[in-house]
Amino acid sequence: MPDPLPLNPPLPLNPPPPTEPPPPPDPPRRDRRALLGAAGLATAATVTAAGARPARAAPDPLTAWTLDTMTGLAVFVLPGPDAHSRAQGTPRPDPGGVEAGLPRFLVDALNRYLPVPVVTAYRRAALTALPAPPGAPASLAKDAVPLAPLVALLLNIQALRVDPRTVAGPLPTPFSRLSYAGKAAVFRLLEGPDPALVEALDAHLPEPLKRTASGLLRFLGGALLELAALGGLSEWGVFDPTTRRLTGRPVGWRLSGYVPAAEGRPEFRGYYQGRREVTG
Structure with missing residues (x-):
């Protein structure tokens, strides 16, 4: 007779509690220096530079606003066939400040005008190796006070005093919306x-x-006004600092009819009729 099948063991009266999964590891600890640095950079984003301006990068809103104001100043000194010259009522068929790259010249010159070596040293010591906050302006000068936005702010405030209707219009800034007489x-x-x-x-x-x-x-x-005239009639807009050569004919040359020196010069081949010396 075969052995009877074994019976299942009886269940314990007090079963042990189910095993709980181990607690998740502690989240990685954030670097306190980076956290404080990000907060500080977010507060000081308008007065510190985040690096050099990319050659083809789209300008941030502050730079675009400043550049439009400087465009209004450029066409006030050197009008041309552009939309800003038409807005102020003085369009011309000849190339002007916009074609000469004058707005970029004004922004660059004003942002480099006032160096602050002491402030720069403290800033670098405090912000070294810290990332810039998202959206921080990247086009301001690194070792100078960026005066271009301040000058643009002053021009736009005065524009609203001259004509409050310039608070809105087809162009981005009040100063650019003024007529020629309003800018004066x-x-x-x-x-x-x-x-x-x-x-x-x-x-x-x-x-x-x-x-x-x-x-x-x-x-x-x-x-x-003097800076705008200097930049608009100079070779700045077509000068390549890498090759130290002009990439085109400057607007100032075209407006004034200036003919540059020829590329070559005739070599010295001796004196007239074979003379070797001159006496008397």
Whole structure:
């Protein structure tokens, strides 16, 4: 007779609790230095530079806004066939400041004008190896105070004083929406009552701050016009700094009819009629 089948063992009265999965590992600890640095960079993004401007990168909003204001200034000094010249009422068939690359020249020159080596040293020491926050302007000068956005802000504020209707229009900035006469009124304000009003505040400051802001305002208007004329009629727009050669005929040459020197010069072949010396 075969052996009976074994019976299943009885279940325990108090079964052990199910085994719980091990707790997940602690999340990786964020670098405190990077966290604080990102917060600091987010706060100081408008006054620090995040690196050199890419050659073909799309400009950030601040740079685009500044560039449009400088375009309005460029066509005020050197109008041409562009939309900004038509907006101010002075279009011309000849090439002007836009074709000469003058807006980029103004932004570049103003952003390089005021170096701050001490501030730069502290900034580099504090922000070395820290990533820039997303969307931070990348086109401001690294070792200088970026004056172009400040000048653009001043021009646009004065434009709204001259004509409040320029708060909206087809062009991006109020100064560019002004007529030619309106832009002249902006410079009249810069050189007239505004510096006198500011001088009432900074005339009593100790040296070297005494009359600094009022002096800057008083001479800013003339300096901007002179800088625009210099850049628009120079070779800056077609000069390649790598090869140190011109890539085209500058606008200033075309407007003035300037003929550059020839590439070659005739070599010296001796004196007339075979002479070797001159006496007397």
